[in-house]
Amino acid sequence: MRGPLPLKWLAWGIALSLVALPIVGVLNGWFASQRWPVRKIELRAEYAHVSAEQIRATVETHLAKGFFAVQLADVQKAVAELPWVERVEARKQWPDTLRLTVYERQPFAHWGEKRLIDRSGEIFEVPGAETMQGLPQLSGPDERLAEVIAFHAECMREFAGSGLSVRAVDLSARGSWRLTLASGALIEIGRVDARHRLQRFLDVWPKLAAASNGPPVYVDLRYENGFAMRWALPEAPVSSPSPGPAPAGRA
Template identity: 30%
Template structure:
């Protein structure tokens, strides 16, 4: 008599799924944010750092706004000529807001630069409660007459037009505003050329077409015209100055207008009150 051992297989029966047991549960453990101590510690450190920074920033802001950091004085370190104390006080009161640490220096600088006669300003802090202001004042060298309106402005030493009032004795400019610097350079050159006859320029005018006209301190009006390659302005003016002594000896009366727009000479018109109303000097050509 024989006995049979029943067959054993570890594979599940066909058509059946393994039941979820303890082994499956153990395989899913340890995954996800809440089951990762490393990630939780990192996030908590970041949050703690952010809160600390926010608290520190608020604390610093609070301390900086405390009364014992208030501004006590404004010191002007540059000598003043045209700017008044009242103007400086107005600019300081209207722009210096806050305390030593919170005051907006750029806003204060702009307020000082808006004052008449101020070309540029520098504003800085000086511990513990002082604001230092250094000003560069405008230095006017000529008046500027606006062609369209007749309004008067001033020209500084850099050839820039600015708004201010003055009663100083200076030459008068009129022309395209963008050429103010060129006119200032021409004024200096012309005055140098006029030194042999002891005259200076009282007014200088430049038209939109580039024609130059000047009036001397004795009232003589000189028509220079436009600069030309064949007859540069400087050459025409030098020729006129060289002929000045002899021409004055020949022409009686006060000269009213000298026309230098001729290629090889110039023409002179004597004032109407003189005995001779029209005289000419040099070679005349087509103007």
């Protein structure tokens, strides 16, 4: 009495497979891949650096197949490889639409000569990065990026209200810190007790500023119990040419 049951279940399994296989095949683009083409691309993006034309041109190379054959992961990867693109979200909407949301990288600072740091703290490289204006200049070993960013943030807080503005932070391969001010002045901090020595200078700076005619051109904080400063030499006054002999009068 129990013999026919396995055959019955086997028959049901075969029948369900015959029904499901075409559906799975269509959904995965195994066949009928040229049917139901994608006709619309809807974009959501802030076009500060990447253009809609660039995105569309990149996406269209993946739309030769039909709606179900389009692989969203491939589309996202291709668009994400464009300069300035941080990440991409893609989804399909029946019957013929591909929707993309593109997030651009937001530059925070220069890193070295030709690279940038985005607001997520990641280094990236794009054409023309070195010409961008209005960004602080940070540099150091790549593996110490987070440390340089943190020290820059600390400097911005500590210098607030001092009348001095930090334009660049540099960490050498040997671990020595250097600041460049907006005035062009250099502050050598060194490797030892960097934060303590910088704070010691800022504590004294208000009195020094009151007695000087502007920021120094060089500050060396690499002393155990003090620091050295140098101001630009005053320009020599321009002397007016001495008048020559008076012309002789006519008789």
